[in-house]
Amino acid sequence: MVKEFAVPFHWRKFKERYQFIGSKCGHCGEHFYPKREICPKCRRTGKMEHVQFSGIGKVYSYTIIRTPPEGFKAYVPYVIAIVELEEGTKVLSQVVDCKPEDVTIGMDLHMCFRKIRSEHDSGLVLYGFKFKPVK
Amino acid sequence: MTEDSRLKRDVAVIGVGQTKFGEHWSQSMREMAVEAGVKAVEDAGISGHDIQMIIGGNMSSGMFTGQEHSSALLADYLGLNPIPAIRTEAACSSGALAMRVGILAIASGMYDFVAVGGVEKMTDIYGPQATTALSGAMDYDTEAYFGATFPGIYALMAQRHMHQYKTTREQLAMVAVKNHENGFLNPVAQYRKKITVGDVLASPMVADPLRLLDCSPITDGAATVILASADMAKKYTDTPVYVKATAQASDTLSLFSRRDITTLDATVEAARRAYSQAKLTPKDIDMAEVHDCFTIAEICAYEDLGFAKKGEGGKLMQSGQTTLGGKIPINTSGGLKSKGHPVGATGIAQIIEIVKQLRGDAGKRQVNGAEIGMTHNVGGSGATAVVHILSRNR
Numbered sequence: 001m002v003k004e005f006a007v008p009f010h011w012r013k014f015k016e017r018y019q020f021i022g023s024k025c026g027h028c029g030e031h032f033y034p035k036r037e038i039c040p041k042c043r044r045t046g047k048m049e050h051v052q053f054s055g056i057g058k059v060y061s062y063t064i065i066r067t068p069p070e071g072f073k074a075y076v077p078y079v080i081a082i083v084e085l086e087e088g089t090k091v092l093s094q095v096v097d098c099k100p101e102d103v104t105i106g107m108d109l110h111m112c113f114r115k116i117r118s119e120h121d122s123g124l125v126l127y128g129f130k131f132k133p134v135k
Numbered sequence: 136m137t138e139d140s141r142l143k144r145d146v147a148v149i150g151v152g153q154t155k156f157g158e159h160w161s162q163s164m165r166e167m168a169v170e171a172g173v174k175a176v177e178d179a180g181i182s183g184h185d186i187q188m189i190i191g192g193n194m195s196s197g198m199f200t201g202q203e204h205s206s207a208l209l210a211d212y213l214g215l216n217p218i219p220a221i222r223t224e225a226a227c228s229s230g231a232l233a234m235r236v237g238i239l240a241i242a243s244g245m246y247d248f249v250a251v252g253g254v255e256k257m258t259d260i261y262g263p264q265a266t267t268a269l270s271g272a273m274d275y276d277t278e279a280y281f282g283a284t285f286p287g288i289y290a291l292m293a294q295r296h297m298h299q300y301k302t303t304r305e306q307l308a309m310v311a312v313k314n315h316e317n318g319f320l321n322p323v324a325q326y327r328k329k330i331t332v333g334d335v336l337a338s339p340m341v342a343d344p345l346r347l348l349d350c351s352p353i354t355d356g357a358a359t360v361i362l363a364s365a366d367m368a369k370k371y372t373d374t375p376v377y378v379k380a381t382a383q384a385s386d387t388l389s390l391f392s393r394r395d396i397t398t399l400d401a402t403v404e405a406a407r408r409a410y411s412q413a414k415l416t417p418k419d420i421d422m423a424e425v426h427d428c429f430t431i432a433e434i435c436a437y438e439d440l441g442f443a444k445k446g447e448g449g450k451l452m453q454s455g456q457t458t459l460g461g462k463i464p465i466n467t468s469g470g471l472k473s474k475g476h477p478v479g480a481t482g483i484a485q486i487i488e489i490v491k492q493l494r495g496d497a498g499k500r501q502v503n504g505a506e507i508g509m510t511h512n513v514g515g516s517g518a519t520a521v522v523h524i525l526s527r528n529r
Contacts, residue, residue, distance in 0.1 A: 013276065034277055061298070061396060063290035064343040065282060069266045072282045080287050080342075082391045090391040092278050105298050116281060128281065 004121050017128040020111060022089065024051040031087040055111030057085040057131065064100045071117040079103050083131055097132035108134040139382065139408050142242035145365035145529060147375035150179020151487040153358035156475030157325045164200055164256035165212045167357035171252060171480075172213050175359035180371050183214055186361075187246040190221045190237050192229035192253035193479040198268035200256050209254070226272035227428060229253060230358070230482025231512035231521035235381045237362045247367050252359035253480035265353050269478070272515040274389035286350055286429065288390050288516045290342035293431035296397045297344065300446035302434060304344055308335035309452050310430040311348050311472055317459060318469020320499040325354050325475030335430075349430040354475030358483035360490070365529055374494045379415070379507070380524040382408035388518040397446075399517035402439035409509070409522040410441075417441035420463065420524070421505045422492055424485035426513040427470040436511055437465070440522070459500060467492065467500045482512035482521065493527045 015021045022033035027046020030039065033053065039046050062081040065072070072078070079095040081103065095103050096114065109131040116126045152174025154167050162170070168191070176183060189210055197203040210220035223232040230253030237251035257265055270279040273288055296302045312332055318324035330348060338347040368375035384404035390396055410416060417440060425440065427433035434448035442463055443451040451457060457465040468474045468488035471481060489508035491497045497505075510523045 017280075060391075061291040061295040063287050063294060063345075064340075065284055065287050066339075066343075067266065067284065067286065067341045068263070068282065069270050069279065069284050070263050073263075075282065078282060080281070080283050080291070082291055082396065092283060092389065092391045093281055105294070126280075130281075 004119055007124065010124065010126060018113065020053045020055055020129050021050055022053060023048045031089040033089050033091045053085055053087055053089070055129070057083040057109050059095065059103060059105050059107040059109060060084040060090060061105060062095065062103050071120070081131065083109055094130040095132065096130045110134055139412055141412070142238070142378075143244060144242055146238045146241045146378045147363055147365045147368035148360055148378070148486065148490050148525070149363045149368050149371045149375055150175045150177075150181070150361035151359070151490050152176070152178050153323060153480070153484055153487055154356050155323045156354050156356040156477060156484070158258045159355040160258065162355070164196060164202065164205070164254055165208060167256065167355060168209045168252060168254045169212050171254070171357035171359040172250060175250065175361050179361040181248065181361065185248045186215060186218065186250050187248050188219045188221070188240060189213065189215060189250045189252070190223060190233040190240070192223045192231070192233035192482055194224060194226050194229050194255060195268050195271060195478075196256065198271065199265070200259050205254070225519040226514035227426070227476070227478045228482055228512040228514035228519045228521050229479040231485070231510065231523065232383070232482065232519070234360065234482060234486055234523060235383060235521055238378050238381045241362055241364050247364045249362045250359055251362060251483065252357060253483040254357035255477035255479040256355050257353045257477060258355050262353070277389050284342060286345050287342040289429040289431055290345045291390060292396050292435065292516070293344055293429070296431060296434065299397060300449065302449035304336065305332055306449035306452050307344070307349060307430040307434065308332040310427060310433045311335050313452070313458050314427060314466050314470040314472040317467050317500060318473025321469045321474060324469040324473050325352060326473045345429055345431070351428045351471035351476035354477040356475060356477035356480045356484070358480045358487055360483055360486050376490045376493045377526050377529045378523065379526045380409035380412035380522070382406070382412060383519065383521045384408070386518050388515055390516045393517070397435065399435055399439050399513065399520060401517050401520035402436065402511065402513065402522070405520040405522040406440045406511075409524050413524045415507065415524065419507055420509045421507050422464040422467055422489070422502045423509040423511060424468060424470070424488050425465055425511040427466055427472050428476060428513070430472070432513065433465065433470070440509070440511060459502070464502050467497065467502060482510070485510040485512060486523065486525070489525050493525060
């Protein structure tokens with residue numbers, strides 16, 4: 001069952017994936033990625049605001065994917081990491097522009113904008129953030 | 136946070152049945168479900184006419200076989216129309232969820248006999264497609280979109296567990312070795328083959344540090360349990376197995392959003408509720424079937440269910456106390472690793488192993504004097520956790 005999504009599925013995520021926009025709770029100040037309408041702690045006490053992340057962070061944990069899902073065969077082996085952002089929020093992303101074996105926990109990273117993959121039949125090219133080491 | 140109330144009346148398991156787990160190229164989803172259902176009805180000594188409702192756990196028949204709406208389909212092929220049929224879905228914990236809903240249905244007083252089952256047909260598509268289907272259990276928008284895989288998500292947990300608690304690569308391998316030792320003794324297991332730590336460490340890397348033999352396999356299979364109100368149960372069997380607790384908790388789908396990626400808070404919470412319902416502690420549990428979809432998952436389960444202190448799951452594995460004959464045997468069935476992991480059926484198969492142990496029917500895998508057993512079924516990387524406690528005594 002190969003899935004091929006229509007354009008709106010990707011288009012409505014552009015701000016989150018291309019500009020790295022998330023949300024911040026106006027009550028407790030916690031940042032979230034992806035954006036949320038309701039703070040899990042304050043529920044509806046606080047109003048959620050949009051926030052743009054700085055894109056600076058560190059490797060919290062990582063792995064090297066050697067058996068890919070559909071659409072990622074051309075990129076193997078690639079690094080998937082949980083990145084701890086300076087705002088305290090964590091995100092999942094690929095780490096690129098280095099040898100997979102050189103990635104370590106605690107490594108300093110900053111965000112870059114890259115192609116993620118393309119849809120097979122429509123040829124739609126999907127982009128998003130990845131992270132690379134601070135040189 | 137609201138607490139669970141007591142069940143309004145007691146519920147018992149009176150019959151169990153399952154297919155062998157493996158690659159069943161000659162059997163379709165509905166055929167496997169019928170095989171398991173008939174075996175369970177025969178084991179219970181009831182008739183199909185007695186069954187008032189069926190509940191079937193299934194993760195993704197649509198992705199795996201193109202077929203949704205498995206609830207009514209299975210009621211039809213089991214010859215049970217027009218009774219109500221429900222499908223439960225919570226990724227790899229879909230089966231335990233069926234068990235839980237069945238228990239609640241009987242405890243409510245509406246029904247006396249409910250068949251709960253699970254089925255997954257996973258080998259009708261090719262490997263990468265199956266990987267994609269299983270990816271649906273994680274947060275699509277923020278994990279799968281970026282190329283994460285299921286082994287990859289558990290690898291992130293393993294890497295951090297090893298970093299924080301000095302859990303060793305060998306300790307992870309020992310989980311697979313132990314579960315294959317147990318599965319070797321289980322006639323329904325997919326892989327009845329003993330392996331060594333060396334075999335695990337020499338198997339191909341899937342997502343560092345997890346290798347092929349750290350991963351549960353792709354499996355076809357179905358499993359069914361017949362539930363009855365405890366008052367009715369004694370009429371059908373001399374060895375009913377009683378439900379002492381049914382507990383469930385939820386957490387974020389995305390691993391990165393969790394408080395701590397080395398702890399499944401949903402498991403901790405479901406276990407806390409289960410122990411509270413049953414008025415028991417981890418020391419009272421004689422054996423448990425835990426969700427070892429990857430070796431690291433069993434290490435985390437030891438800690439999250441209270442069998443080991445936080446960070447000491449690897450040491451508990453190494454101590455040998457979780458092997459057959461140890462203080463707390465874990466996954467006597469072979470676990471997901473060796474018995475196989477047809478995702479929707481797994482939660483029910485775990486119940487079946489504990490029922491067999493408590494009836495004294497586990498053959499060479501029998502835990503001596505088994506009185507109380509636990510099952511632990513996880514959906515995704517821990518967004519859903521379901522814990523059941525079963526006992527020989529009401």
